[in-house]
Amino acid sequence: MSSEIQPYQTALIEHSMQVDALKFGSFTLKSGRISPYFFNAGLLSTGPILATIASAYASTIAAWLHAPVHPLPQFDVLFGPAYKGISLAACTAMVLHTAHDIPVGFAYDRKEVKDHGEGGSLVGVPIQGKRVLILDDVMTAGTAIRNAISMIQAAGGEVVGVIQCLDREEIGKDGGSTVKEVNAVVGGEGRVKSILKMRDLIAYLEKNGGGERLEKMREYWEKYGLKD
């Protein structure tokens, strides 16, 4: 495991720590694993931080569309799964337009199906027959992303990729790589991208005197991290 951490990644880590969106300690995850860190994207909720994070998502997407290897296919709709994906995807769709001249639609789901008015569980541009990029906060075992993929497919959309803020780089439910498992569902290698990975957090701690936090992070990596 090695990582060259970029200045924009350091800025995002430090911003996140300042508002407690990135915390070190002991946390029980949705998967039941006990983690020495937790990333709560819901706390990335000031105007300046939303601007920072949406710009990071948008730059990553713009570069990915032109990547020489495994580029992201053109897409029509940016989909933000409820709840935390909604504001992040809305802000990113706007920055894709204003800073990168990439005009895409925006859609999200409701957690509670609405049976009156326009009804249904999806909001935003229609996704029937559209190519969809899912934008989410964190991926661990891939449960949340799998739900979003099924929902979009059921509505007649084609998921062409997944972009997330933090890839925890953990072994998936089936004992393999979560990212590989999701790639397979979405259309092949290179269909999942992240702004930060667990290895970047470890690299940051290594550079900044991580002490006991770093030790615990390495222990967790040994237990659940991807050994590639």
Ligand code: OMP
């Ligand atoms: P999976 O569904 O296992 O991929 O876990 C992703 C979800 O877990 C996220 O959408 C969050 O609800 C939650 N989560 C975090 O928000 N931050 C973390 O650092 C870890 C988790 C988690 O529970 O694994």
